[in-house]
Amino acid sequence: MTTAARTATDAAAMRRAFELAARGPARGVNPRVGCVILSPGGETLAEGWHRGAGTAHAEVDALSKLAPGAAQGATAIVTLEPCNHTGRTGPCAVALIDAGVARVVYSVADPDPHAAGGAATLRDAGVDVEGGLLAAEGESFLDDWLFAARHRRPRITVKWASSLDGRAAAADGTSRWITGPDARADVHARRAASDAIAVGTGTVLADDPALTARAPGGGLFDAQPVPVVFGRRRVPADAALTRHPHAPILLQGTDLATDLAALRELGIRSLFVEGGPTLASAFVAAGLADELLVYLAPSLIGGPRLALGDLGVATIADAHRYEFADIRRLGDDLLVVAHPAPNAHARPNEGS
Template structure:
């Protein structure tokens, strides 16, 4: 079989490997990976998946279910390129070679600085390697993890709610509630889907947010985003965020790129930036917002409390242009989803 060819058995096994992969934890440093080992005749010999940091990788999990020598000449079908480094566990590429695997099929290349290179190592050992089988499906499943691994930071969503004239609060500072219950429920759904939720210390001091995700009945959802607070001012000992199910991550915010790298190092793949205007503006000005969510209420407030502050733009030609991805009606309000356009060189 030449490079670029794969069989129906390969595709079927990759779909099964994808089903196995999603059994693993959706959050954390490690990706979700599944593996199916096929005999030379295409029969399934073993299956495995990665159960989280410190546990056997999918390939090793599958190999462990086989008797010595049973993998000789077999095909390993894996959702992610077998790793080529030693961390808490050894290199999967070496484990496959030592087991006598004759062929490896994978969907997506490993983008890790230290873990990539498994395919090359396998080829050097005489193992046939086929890449890209069901690549789009596996890319979609590993979306947040791949983004974080490739960019060395979480994917950042910046959200705000405002009146139709762009105000986040009335002149006296009151802001609850600009938008209605349907919009607020949508925010909680998106909070629950994020690894972490961020505000600035100004918002903590002014609004005392809990930074939790809640269901329709007001109860805490099972999987809570990690609270992140940016700023130099101390968080009061009795602040609501101190009672969050997860300990808050405190970052100064002076170097957002470095702070995001630290969050990625901690296993945070997606960050939901909620406020306030100072923090939202900082992410936008730094070009670190990958998605913008604007909840628009059919109301006018006027006054100085803008949803977004100074972005360092002095002329219309310097405007940060975005592309609309979606517009959705939520009760009386509108949700506008937009993605910043890539700048030259990106």
């Protein structure tokens, strides 16, 4: 096989591996991984994918479909660098070596220090290893999982709705509804796309939110974010969120870095922070807002009920800098999406 032909065959097999990986669970601690095993001539011998925690990894799943010795001299095309650790299952790098695989091609290197190193183990055993095939596609496919693995915390979206003058509620505390139905529908769709949704105990006590993701017709989306409550005040036993499809996770909120690391260990890769000025301000002040969603209503309220509280900014040079990523109309309202500016200075509690 010529070099050009082999490259084309590898790329086609990697795209197939992504299709296989997509069959695995999109949420949880483990990444979605797919594997295609090719003969020395480029024919597909076996396929596999990871079905979730405690099940065979993609490489082992594919190898299990072959007779002993059938993988000798074969090429394994894998979406993620083969793991190098023993957990509920053994290291995939060793399984490939034992099967006699001669060549391994992967898309994205594993950033998890507990699992990384598979490529080096394979090379030490004489296996030809190539990384970075369709890397951009691999990074996009594994986006949330890679972020959580690299930063040791979930990706965090902070959302609020306000009037044009930045008020989240009227002086008497009423806030339903600042924005219209199109904006609210957008929020619920984004909730459904998140692993978890967070509020503070103040919001629970004041508004008794259900924290579910609802379709425009009022029914629940199939995918529901796990409710997370930050704060030391007790959540009432009859609170609406106690009837959520998922059991709520209760966190003290006194050490966000520790709390977020705990959420990551529970398989939470993306967190939708929605609950009140106090919680939103805490995340922004700590440099932990990876995305801002600001829903602006064409109204003026005035008064003390600001969407954000104190951020510890004493002078304009200390302002938290963001870049506009998107601005769109949603009915009568406006959605502004912003991400941290690349040159924004790091905050003390920011993940790294």
